[in-house]
Amino acid sequence: xxxxxxxxxxxxxxxxxxxxxxxxxxxxxxxxxxxxxxxxxxxxxxxxxxxxxxxxxxxxxxxxxxxxxxxxxxxxxxxxxxxxxxxxxxxxxxxxxxxxxxxxxxxxxxxxxxxxxxxxxxxxxxxxxxxxxxxxxxxxxxxxxxxxxxxxxxxxxxxxxxxxxxxxxxxxxxxxxxxxxxxxxxxxxxxxxxxxxxxxxxxxxxxxxxxxxxxxxxxxxxxxxxxxxxxxxxxxxxxxxxxxxxxxxxxxxxxxxxxxxxxxxxxxxxxxxxxxxxxxxxxxxxxxxxxxxxxxxxxxxxxxxxxxxxxxxxxxxxxxxxxxxxxxxxxxxxxxxxxxxxxxxxxxxxxxxxxxxxxxxxxxxxxxxxxxxxxxxxxxxxxxxxxxxxxxxxxxxxxxxxxxxxxxxxxxxxx
Numbered sequence: 081x082x083x084x085x086x087x088x089x090x091x092x093x094x095x096x097x098x099x100x101x102x103x104x105x106x107x108x109x110x111x112x113x114x115x116x117x118x119x120x121x122x123x124x125x126x127x128x129x130x131x132x133x134x135x136x137x138x139x140x141x142x143x144x145x146x147x148x149x150x151x152x153x154x155x156x157x158x159x160x161x162x163x164x165x166x167x168x169x170x171x172x173x174x175x176x177x178x179x180x181x182x183x184x185x186x187x188x189x190x191x192x193x194x195x196x197x198x199x200x201x202x203x204x205x206x207x208x209x210x211x212x213x214x215x216x217x218x219x220x221x222x223x224x225x226x227x228x229x230x231x232x233x234x235x236x237x238x239x240x241x242x243x244x245x246x247x248x249x250x251x252x253x254x255x256x257x258x259x260x261x262x263x264x265x266x267x268x269x270x271x272x273x274x275x276x277x278x279x280x281x282x283x284x285x286x287x288x289x290x291x292x293x294x295x296x297x298x299x300x301x302x303x304x305x306x307x308x309x310x311x312x313x314x315x316x317x318x319x320x321x322x323x324x325x326x327x328x329x330x331x332x333x334x335x336x337x338x339x340x341x342x343x344x345x346x347x348x349x350x351x352x353x354x355x356x357x358x359x360x361x362x363x364x365x366x367x368x369x370x371x372x373x374x375x376x377x378x379x380x381x382x383x384x385x386x387x388x389x390x391x392x393x394x395x396x397x398x399x400x401x402x403x404x405x406x407x408x409x410x411x412x413x414x415x416x417x418x419x420x421x422x423x424x425x426x427x428x429x430x431x432x433x434x435x436x437x438x439x440x441x442x443x444x445x446x447x448x449x450x451x452x453x454x455x456x457x458x459x460x461x462x463x464x465x466x467x468x469x470x471x472x473x474x475x476x477x478x479x480x481x482x483x484x485x486x487x488x489x490x491x492x493x494x495x
Contacts, residue, residue, distance in 0.1 A: 129430075129442050129444050133439075135437075135439045136437070138437065139437050140439065140470060142439065142457040142471070143458060145303075145333065146337045147303075147306065147334060148312075148335050148381070148391065148460065149461045150384075155380060156376045157373075158376075160369045160370070160376075163369040173365065184371055186375075187375050187378075188200045188350075191342060191374075192344060195314070196313065196317060197345060199344075199345055201343040201345065201354070202340060202342060202366060203343065204366065205339065205340065205341045206233060206331025206333065208363065209331075209343050210341075212343075212360055213298065213329060213357070214237025214238055214243070216356045217298075218238065220241075220243060220244070222243050222244075223243070223267070224246070224266055225267065225295070226245055226248070226269040227271070228248070228249060228250045229271070229276060229277065230269050230274075231300055231302065232447070240358075253285035256286065256289055260295065267298060268296065268298065269298050270286055270299055271302070272299050273301075273303040273315065275303050275415060276443055276454065278413045279412050283315060297324075298326065299316055301315065303334055305332075307335050307388060311384075314328065327349075329344075330342050336381065338373055339366075340366055390461040391414055392414070394414070394460075394461065394468060397465070397468055398459065398468050398471065402418070406479065406485070406493075408487070408492070408493035414458065414459040415457075415458055417457070418475075419487065419489035420453060420482070420484075421487055425453075425483060426442055429484075430442055430455060433474060438470070440456055440457045440458075442456075443456055
């Protein structure tokens with residue numbers, strides 16, 4: 081409603097063009113101001129901590145999850161273009177209305193066979209996969225046991241399901257078993273490869289506990305699907321545990337370089353899931369050209385042994401080099417993190433790296449605990465040895481300036 085003076089009540093002037101925006105209520109103003117005070121104002125560049133400089137064309141960028149360096153593969157783009165150019169109008173709708181024989185169903189059968197499962201469910205994202213799965217398998221009477229560092233999407237799924245949860249110490253199977261003995265049969269949630277630290281879960285021990293106590297096991301393989309195991313089937317397959325795990329979930333926005341998620345499961349579960357999970361019911365399914373790209377990607381992944389070999393060689397080389405320089409490295413994978421701890425220390429590290437043309441990804445709250453901020457390097461198979469050597473030279477050069485020797489992670493490092 082416009083007032084008698086021709087202005088909108090509760091509006092504020094928004095600049096020289098004399099435009100007005102509606103003022104927000106006090107409760108939202110309080111939240112926005114608190115965020116700005118805590119996360120933006122302390123930064124030297126006036127931006128959130130995760131945003132430093134914009135990398136130039138000659139920068140070494142260690143931020144992408146495209147681990148096998150296939151996002152620009154011509155087979156993928158050609159498959160998408162071909163599907164887009166086909167005549168006919170694609171249906172934009174929820175997957176609950178799709179029949180057998182759809183592009184989605186064909187891809188699900190293909191990727192399920194790849195992973196060694198009866199069925200697979202293609203989701204809009206890894207986030208949607210984990211939230212939807214938890215909505216279906218958990219409820220207010222089901223205890224959930226979750227590793228402290230497991231991905232936020234599974235935590236959100238627990239919240240959505242209203243399930244009671246018990247957190248066990250990171251990668252501590254003995255602590256998990258004690259919690260199950262205390263609280264009873266339930267659901268166990270772990271990542272196979274942790275996205276912040278790059279270390280690997282003791283899957284054999286955890287799956288053994290799950291089966292011994294008749295618990296449901298859920299393994300998020302977002303960062304190991306495509307990069308580990310035979311033909312890139314993941315760490316569960318690499319360890320021979322496929323027949324002993326109830327569910328594997330994953331984001332297809334990592335090694336698969338797309339925008340989707342996946343749930344590997346039984347045929348019976350796959351038939352029920354689309355009509356029980358809110359992300360499946362109330363959000364449109366992927367479009368045919370997106371699925372065509374994923375189908376082409378799967379073929380590349382299966383034949384990608386050379387890419388996987390190069391990726392692991394790159395990771396081992398950089399991990400060892402950083403460790404030799406005195407950094408506390410816990411990584412066992414292509415994800416390698418430096419852990420300054422506090423946000424000011426991490427900002428100092430970020431700026432020192434970027435000034436020397438090395439760009440990683442800052443992880444801070446809520447992605448990490450408040451005083452466990454870190455710099456993550458995500459490696460890919462296309463990195464050259466001279467690029468890795470440059471990263472190591474930079475990390476050697478900045479140790480004193482960034483206070484690396486006094487980081488808590490450095491002091492607790494085990495040699």
